[in-house]
C-alpha cells in the first residue's frame with residue numbers, strides 16, 4: 001500500500017480494475033478504489049489524504065467510459081453505509097449510493113411521486129451530479145439540498161440553488177463527494193404511481209436498447225432544453241436525429257456500435273475496448289460536423305488514461 005495513504009475502516013484496494021463496476025464493462029484499473037465504511041470514515045480519509053492526491057467519486061458507472069489505461073486517482077465508490085432511504089411527509093432523503101429505481105419505488109409505496117427516477121439506472125449521487133431526468137422531470141425540479149464531504153474532509157450542506165443544476169450538469173466542486181440528497185415530492189396514489197412506472201419501463205424497452213451494455217445517451221441534445229434541464233419541444237435539434245442524418249445509425253468500430261435501435265446509444269456489442277467506444281463516438285462527432293456544422297458534446301463522462309502502454313512505461317522507470 002502507498003505509504004501516504006491514510007488508514008481506513010473501509011476497503012482500500014490498489015490497482016483495482018473498474019470495468020466490472022461500469023455499465024459498458026470496459027476500462028483499466030484505478031490506482032486505488034476506496035469503499036468507505038460510513039461518513040466518518042470517508043471524511044477522516046479525505047482529511048488525512050495528501051491534498052495533492054486526485055480523487056474521483058463514482059456512482060454505479062452508468063454514465064462513464066473508463067479508458068483502457070485506467071485512472072490515476074483514488075476512486076471513491078459508496079456502498080452499504082450510504083444507501084438508506086427516509087420518507088417524510090412530502091420529502092424523501094436518500095443516501096448517495098441508493099439506486100434511483102429503489103428511491104422511486106420506496107417513494108411510490110409511500111404515496112410520493114418521484115417516478116421520473118424509476119428508469120434511470122444510476123445512483124442518487126450520479127443523478128444529482130448529472131441533473132438526471134426523463135419524461136419531462138429532472139432532479140432540478142425536486143432537489144431541496146444535498147450533504148457532501150469536501151476534498152478536505154469537511155461535511156457541507158448545499159442547496160439546489162448553490163449546485164446550479166442545468167442540463168446534465170451541476171457546479172459540484174472537483175473531488176467533493178455527495179453523501180445524501182433530499183427531494184421534494186408531490187402526493188400520488190401508490191397504485192397509479194406504480195402503473196405509471198410500469199408504463200415508463202415498457203416505453204423505454206420499446207425505444208431504447210435497455211438489454212445492451214450502454215451508458216445511456218452518448219451526446220447531449222445541442223439545443224431544446226431550458227437552463228433547468230426542462231425539455232423545450234419548440235426546438236427539435238435532437239442528437240439522435242443528427243446522427244441519423246449523418247448516416248451513423250448502426251455504425252461499428254471494433255466491438256463498439258451506435259445502436260441500430262436508438263442511434264444516440266453507444267453500445268459495447270461484444271469485446272469492445274474503451275478506445276473502440278470513444279473513437280466511434282469521435283467519428284460520429286466528425287460526421288455530424290461535416291454534415292451539419294454542429295459539434296456534438298459528449299454526455300457520457302470519459303475518465304482516465306487512454307493508453308495502457310504509457311502506464312507500463314512509467315512503471316518501468
Ligand SMILES: Cc1cc2nc3c(=O)[nH]c(=O)nc-3n(C[C@H](O)[C@H](O)[C@H](O)COP(=O)(O)OP(=O)(O)OC[C@H]3O[C@@H](n4cnc5c(N)ncnc54)[C@H](O)[C@@H]3O)c2cc1C
Nearest residue numbers: 059060061062063122123125126127129132133134178216
Ligand atoms: C440504459 C441507460 C439509460 C439511461 N437513461 C438516462 C435518462 O433517461 N436520463 C438521464 O439523465 N440519464 C440516463 N442515463 C445516464 C445515467 O444513468 C445517469 O447519468 C446517472 O445519473 C449516472 O449515475 P451513476 O450513479 O451511474 O453515476 P456514474 O456514471 O458513476 O458517474 C457520473 C458522474 O456522477 C459523479 N458522481 C457519482 N456519484 C457521485 C457522488 N456520490 N458524489 C459526487 N459525484 C458523484 C461522477 O463523478 C461522474 O461525474 C442512462 C444510462 C443508461 C445505461
